[in-house]
């Protein structure tokens with residue numbers, strides 16, 4: 001009897017740990033690991049400037065997501081209108097700990113090319129680039145609402161605070177300090193001086 005009891009106890013502990021692991025890992029989607037990097041042809045693709053903050057764009061993205069734009073493109077039929085997945089295995093965009101590991105380029109790559117051997121199809125033939133960005137601008141509101149991707153710092157930051165990609169020269173390793181705007185100093189002041197040359 002005591003032997004039986006200890007087996008039962010052991011089984012219970014294993015079960016409890018399994019459930020705990022499942023909960024800790026974001027709703028049974030498996031462990032939260034960073035996605036593979038975007039392939040070269042997508043690595044330099046980024047959200048058009050200002051779109052993360054643009055409510056109009058986000059609303060257009062929502063229309064696409066729920067299939068109102070084009071009945072053949074209905075992300076919500078798997079991912080759910082509220083971001084709660086309907087089809088088993090569809091990515092849960094509400095899990096911020098996972099989604100913040102994705103760069104905007106990785107999102108764009110996955111939406112464009114799909115995920116091989118899963119129900120996630122490539123959408124690039126059905127959605128022009130702009131529509132893919134719109135749907136991403138919407139999709140991120142499930143788990144990363146109010147955030148935008150900072151291409152220089154390689155992380156999600158509050159909308160409006162991302163490093164401007166122009167002025168600053170981003171270091172390849174992403175460790176670039178914030179630009180302090182010195183580059184502007186006496187920029188356009190140079191008047192073409194009518195300097196007489198001795199040849200005149």
Ligand code: HEC
Nearest residue numbers: 035074075078089090091107110111115118119120123135
């Ligand atoms: C037929 C079901 C289905 C539809 C429709 C669908 N998806 Fe997915 N999607 C999935 C599944 C399943 C996965 C998980 C793939 C995996 O295991 O990595 C996924 C994953 C994703 C991911 C994350 C990819 C990754 O690397 O984790 C993104 C982003 C995504 N979908 C966006 C969209 C968008 C945008 C649309 C609409 C244009 C869409 N999906 C339509 C099933 C679907």
